[in-house]
Amino acid sequence: MNDSANGDYRNVLRERVREVHRRLQQHYPETRTLLQFENGYQLLTAVILSAQTTDASVNSVTPELFRRYPDPLSLAEANLAEVERMVKRTGFFRSKAKNITATARGLVEQFGGEVPEAMEELLSLPGVGRKTAHVVRGTLFGKPSIIVDTHFGRVTRRLGLTVESDPTKIERALEPIIPSEIQHGFSMRVNFHGRDCCSSRKPACFRCPIEDLCPYDEKRMSET
Ligand code: SF4
The missing domain is CATH 1.10.340.30 (Hypothetical protein; domain 2)
Known part of the structure; x- marks a missing residue:
């Protein structure tokens, strides 16, 4: 891909990220970690x-x-x-x-x-x-933060945002396409979505709020 095509593709992915985040925000309004802590x-x-x-x-x-x-x-x-x-x-x-x-x-x-x-x-x-x-x-x-764990890696690969599997490479690949102001919220919500809906073995694509944005080719569109 030449520079211009690269830039166009990056813009497509940035738009996909923004829309994924907008929808997941409605499903997971809270981004607080489920770990209990006081300091x-x-x-x-x-x-x-x-x-x-x-x-x-x-x-x-x-x-x-x-x-x-x-x-x-x-x-x-x-x-x-x-x-x-x-x-x-x-x-x-x-x-x-x-x-x-x-x-x-x-x-x-x-x-x-x-x-x-x-x-x-x-x-x-x-x-x-x-x-x-x-x-x-x-x-x-409150710093920009891309939090790559197993759920985040799996969901972002299925969404076509990266092809990487190494956590550091995933972070580097996504850094330019996730706007800094939503990086933390995006990370937490994608993590919640991975646990709740887009599981490793049986993704619930039939009830997924971002199904139309997802190019994954092994979707499960029924519960059975
Ligand atoms: S459509 Fe399926 S594979 Fe894609 S994000 Fe939703 S649950 Fe995951």
Whole structure:
């Protein structure tokens, strides 16, 4: 494709993104994460625990965890075996316990116990990857954030917005076509849509509010 055709195609995708977002906004007016938290430290910890598990499973362990370790300093100094026991239900508990305690230590040692806003600073914390950093930046600081998880990747591929499967490549491919002011809302709503309607094995295309905007060629147009 030459530059002009590339630009035209990008404009088509930007329009598709805006319309998808407009419709999903009506279905999912709220964009708040389903993880329970009361401050930045709690959000960051909960997001790290949410890898490979459900928000409900994280919410089932965090109240006790945050009662026992109410701030980064107390978690940084925690006994690792005790933390492992407390987060066991979220799966991969050994690495998660290690990551949340190391991240708490990083917050104390590098940032005075506060969650930093800059992407590079968040990524400098052990256990914090791009997805976690974007959730925190979008949720706590209202920054543009493309949050790529398994649901977001699947839905955006089906919508023809990207052909990539690697999360960082998906983020880079979508950055130019999702206007910055809707990046966080778009990410959250596409995520909700992936869980609620556009599931991996049985997408409910017959009741999908963006079906006419979706070029996916294996749509399921009936419930059976
Ligand atoms: S039409 Fe089907 S595949 Fe496309 S977004 Fe909707 S549920 Fe997903």
